[in-house]
Amino acid sequence: MSNINKKQLVILIIIICSLFIPFIITERYLLHLINMSLIYVILAQGLNILQGYTGYISLAQAGFFGIGAYVSSLTMIHFDTPFFISLILAIVCAALIAFIIGIPIFKTTGHYFAIVTMALSTIIWIVLMNWEPVTGGDAGITRIPYPDPILFIEFNNPINYYYLLLIFVLLTIFFINRLIKSKVGRAFISIRENEELTQSIGISLMKYKLLAFILSAALAGLSGSLFAHYVNYINPAPFAIDKSLDIILAIIIGGSGTITGPIIGAFLVTFLPEIMRVADEYRLVIYALLLILITIYMPKGIVYLIRISFDRLSSIIKRK
Numbered sequence: 001m002s003n004i005n006k007k008q009l010v011i012l013i014i015i016i017c018s019l020f021i022p023f024i025i026t027e028r029y030l031l032h033l034i035n036m037s038l039i040y041v042i043l044a045q046g047l048n049i050l051q052g053y054t055g056y057i058s059l060a061q062a063g064f065f066g067i068g069a070y071v072s073s074l075t076m077i078h079f080d081t082p083f084f085i086s087l088i089l090a091i092v093c094a095a096l097i098a099f100i101i102g103i104p105i106f107k108t109t110g111h112y113f114a115i116v117t118m119a120l121s122t123i124i125w126i127v128l129m130n131w132e133p134v135t136g137g138d139a140g141i142t143r144i145p146y147p148d149p150i151l152f153i154e155f156n157n158p159i160n161y162y163y164l165l166l167i168f169v170l171l172t173i174f175f176i177n178r179l180i181k182s183k184v185g186r187a188f189i190s191i192r193e194n195e196e197l198t199q200s201i202g203i204s205l206m207k208y209k210l211l212a213f214i215l216s217a218a219l220a221g222l223s224g225s226l227f228a229h230y231v232n233y234i235n236p237a238p239f240a241i242d243k244s245l246d247i248i249l250a251i252i253i254g255g256s257g258t259i260t261g262p263i264i265g266a267f268l269v270t271f272l273p274e275i276m277r278v279a280d281e282y283r284l285v286i287y288a289l290l291l292i293l294i295t296i297y298m299p300k301g302i303v304y305l306i307r308i309s310f311d312r313l314s315s316i317i318k319r320k
Contacts (some may be wrong), residue, residue: 041169045173048256056113062244066239092210106205136234144233189257
């Protein structure tokens with residue numbers, strides 16, 4: 001069996017196993033955490049386009065996450081639009097704002113780019129907090145409807161919503177896999193490796209950096225919409241800058257510039273704080289130490305460690 005076939009077989013097994021998770025994990029709260037992790041997988045995959053493949057760290061991802069959540073919620077509540085129309089509007093609005101803001105932002109590079117995106121995230125959060133007639137301010141928006149039923153399947157419970165999220169996660173992964181293997185993806189990676197060399201061979205830096213930023217924001221908008229209609233209540237708190245930091249950490253811990261890395265990282269940043277609740281007084285300290293140790297001793301992420309372990313295991317099996 002070739003390497004490609006082995007990879008496809010592993011992916012197929014993982015997908016089949018994921019279909020049975022709601023039947024294996026019967027505790028409602030654990031399933032809720034898994035659903036939240038899947039939402040963050042989409043959010044992290046979006047940022048990974050910009051951070052992992054293009055080499056630009058953005059602190060604005062939480063802001064676009066919030067834009068998607070509010071646009072989808074408000075259009076469905078006030079205009080009675082179908083869920084999937086609201087979801088598309090959330091994606092388009094997040095992408096459009098990224099396009100408008102991205103042109104001046106990409107006149108900066110390196111740490112300056114990160115600082116400007118941090119300011120953007122803060123501005124978005126301030127707007128969400130203070131534009132009370134529209135966003136509800138600190139009180140937020142309540143009674144956000146669940147997604148419309150599909151073939152009589154209601155999404156008003158964690159099990160059905162899990163399958164909806166799983167579909168969107170698989171579509172996101174498929175999209176990014178195709179994107180990175182395309183000419184556009186190769187341009188992203190080229191920019192990450194050497195901007196000057198990339199420009200010297202005729203690739204427009206602004207065009208591709210802006211495209212990466214737009215795609216990153218669009219996926220944040222998608223995840224924001226799915227989040228809002230899952231929890232049925234939003235206020236500005238989940239869209240503060242610390243959420244951007246969590247997603248950045250998820251990519252670094254899992255493995256930047258990989259497809260599997262953000263998946264692992266998203267689950268870790270969701271579950272680790274909950275696991276640490278057993279030592280509530282020291283929870284944040286232990287959580288911070290774990291993140292520091294992983295960053296220092298596994299700078300390429302957990303995915304790299306898994307690959308090395310798998311290669312060594314394969315070598316041992318072949319010798320026998």
